[in-house]
Amino acid sequence: xxxxxxxxxxxxxxxxxxxxxxxxxxxxxxxxxxxxxxxxxxxxxxxxxxxxxxxxxxxxxxxxxxxxxxxxxxxxxxxxxxxxxxxxxxxxxxxxxxxxxxxxxxxxxxxxxxxxxxxxxxxxxxxxxxxxxxxxxxxxxxxxxxxxxxxxxxxxxxxxxxxxxxxxxxxxxxxxxxxxxxxxxxxxxxxxxxxxxxxxxxxxxxxxxxxxxxxxxxxxxxxxxxxxxxxxxxxxxxxxxxxxxxxxxxxxxxxxxxxxxxxxxxxxxxxxxxxxxxxxxxxxxxxxxxxxxxxxxxxxxxxxxxxxxxxxxxxxxxxxxxxxxxxxxxxxxxxxxxxxxxxxxxxxxxxxxxxxxxxxxxxxxxxx
Numbered sequence: 560x561x562x563x564x565x566x567x568x569x570x571x572x573x574x575x576x577x578x579x580x581x582x583x584x585x586x587x588x589x590x591x592x593x594x595x596x597x598x599x600x601x602x603x604x605x606x607x608x609x610x611x612x613x614x615x616x617x618x619x620x621x622x623x624x625x626x627x628x629x630x631x632x633x634x635x636x637x638x639x640x641x642x643x644x645x646x647x648x649x650x651x652x653x654x655x656x657x658x659x660x661x662x663x664x665x666x667x668x669x670x671x672x673x674x675x676x677x678x679x680x681x682x683x684x685x686x687x688x689x690x691x692x693x694x695x696x697x698x699x700x701x702x703x704x705x706x707x708x709x710x711x712x713x714x715x716x717x718x719x720x721x722x723x724x725x726x727x728x729x730x731x732x733x734x735x736x737x738x739x740x741x742x743x744x745x746x747x748x749x750x751x752x753x754x755x756x757x758x759x760x761x762x763x764x765x766x767x768x769x770x771x772x773x774x775x776x777x778x779x780x781x782x783x784x785x786x787x788x789x790x791x792x793x794x795x796x797x798x799x800x801x802x803x804x805x806x807x808x809x810x811x812x813x814x815x816x817x818x819x820x821x822x823x824x825x826x827x828x829x830x831x832x833x834x835x836x837x838x839x840x841x842x843x844x845x846x847x848x849x850x851x852x853x854x855x856x857x858x859x860x861x862x863x864x865x866x867x868x869x870x871x872x873x874x875x876x877x878x879x880x881x882x883x884x885x886x887x888x889x890x891x892x893x894x895x896x897x898x899x900x901x902x903x904x905x906x907x908x909x910x911x912x913x914x915x916x917x918x919x920x921x922x923x924x925x926x927x
Contacts, residue, residue: 595681596612596613597612597613597614598610598611598612598613599611599612599613601707601723601726601727602723603707603708603709603723604687604708604709604710604711604716604719604720604723605687605690605708607707607708609705609706609707610705611682611705611707611727612681612682612705613729614729615637615681615682615727615728616637616681617637617639617678617679617680617681617682618634618637618638618639618640618680618681618682618683618684619638619639619640619641619664619675619678619680619682619683619684620638620640620641620642620645620684621640621641621642621664621665621670621683621684621685621686621689622642622684622685622686622689622709622710622862623641623642623644623645623648623856623862624709624710624711624720624856624862624863624864625684625709625724626638626641626642626645626651626658627645627648627651627855627856627864628709628720628721628724628864629724629728630651630654630655630855630899631721631733631737631855631864631898631899632724632725632728632730632733632734633730633733633900634728634730635651635654635655635658636655636657638655638658638661639661639662639678639679639680640661640662640663640664640674640675640678640680641658641661641663642663643663645658645661646658646659646660646661646663647918647919648855648856648917648918649910649916649917649918649919650854650855650899650901650917651855653901654899654900654901662674662678664678668688668689668692668695669694669695670689670695670698670699672698672701672702675702675704676702680704681704681705682704682705682706682707682727683699683702683704683705683706683707684706684707684709684724685699685706685707685708685709685710686708686709686710687708687710688710690708707723707724707727709723709724711779712777712778712779712803712861713777713778713779713782714741714745714779714782714866717741717779717864717866718738718741718742721734721737721738721864722734722735722738736898737898740867740894740897740898741866741867742867744867744868744870744871745786745866745867745870748786748787748788748870748871748874749786751874751878751881751882752787752788752874752878752881755788755878760788760789760790761788761789761790761818761819761877762789762790762792762795762815762817762818762819763784763789763790763791763792763817763818763819763820763821763877764792764793764812764815764817764819764820764821764842765780765784765791765793765820765821765822765823765859766820766821766822766823766824766827766831767780767804767823767860767861768823768824768827769806769827770809770822770827770830770831770837771806771807771808771809771812772804772805772806773793773798773804773805773806773807774791774793774794774798774804774805774861775793775794775798775799775800775803775804775805776794776797776798776799777794778794778803778804778861779803779861779863779866780794780804780859780860780861781794782866783859783866783869783870783873784859784873786870786874787869787870787871787873787874787877788873788874788877788878789873789877792815792817793805793807793815796815803861803862804861809836809837812840813839813840816840816841817840817841817842818841818842818847819842819847819848819849819877820840820842820843820847820848820849821848821849821850821851821859821873822848822849822850822851823850823851823853823857823859823860823914824850824914825850825913825914825915828848828849828850831843831848832846832848849876850913850914850915851869851872851873851914852868852869852872852911852912852913852914853910853911853914853917853918854868854891854895854911854917855895855899857918858872859873868891868894871885871887871890872887875887888908888912891903891908891911891912892908
């Protein structure tokens, strides 16, 4: 007589989880919209009408910027899973200490359905490129958990994205106030710079997170530079790519020979200023290589929700005579007090402006 071996505990857990997955998929039947309790309909940035909980309580942010927007809306405590970039943002960790330990339920852009289910979210926020991948969209649909696409490539789309999340979390007034402040700040800068001739605007190269990674044409960062009265040399040259940024060669940067260079990472600033192969550039010779501030987000970045702060900072940096009445430090303090409910002390304010200590750099940072 053959004795049947017991099923290992781990295998039993996996089988139960698979059963749960199949059950969720069978119950949803409407593209990731299985919701228990009161719901409301919101339209996300790709035009999908989604049934979401009336008051979401457990949210997974698969796009870092959605976590920053939730913090601005006063809902950061609801985040139970997030991009690993969020856990490296010191302002987020300071405001929401538990954010440092939240899991990342996807890896290299791929959703891990089992990890998502363990987190038991009632809402998922994703970026557009994830939605556009058939395999990832199918995984999300099969989970039976409502998901909202919240992403942007321009200032106008950023405003729309903030408004979408305002509707999701019933914080429409806060969202609208933030959008108005963003628009008013940029409009004021434009007015101050309206008399600057095009041929007198500084030509600037923007290094994103690596020395040769830069802006593409029709990008959010390109808009930031333009609104700050600058000529973004890569965007002006029509650099393009399939993503939100592109990698160029050092030879190309030499052909542009920009008047100045601005960097999102202080380590890249130090690198450019210290490497012999960069020393022939006018910007390097004239020591016009600057590190951009980092607050809740990197101010000048394709994923930033603070482009207006970058516009203001860059405009004052390159046109100080037009902003002599502006106390930028006080403006920044008031901004974070009003929109993130945070009081910045002198040490933190200095970190914001220096770009040091506000975001842990990726250990795999490549310079070129």
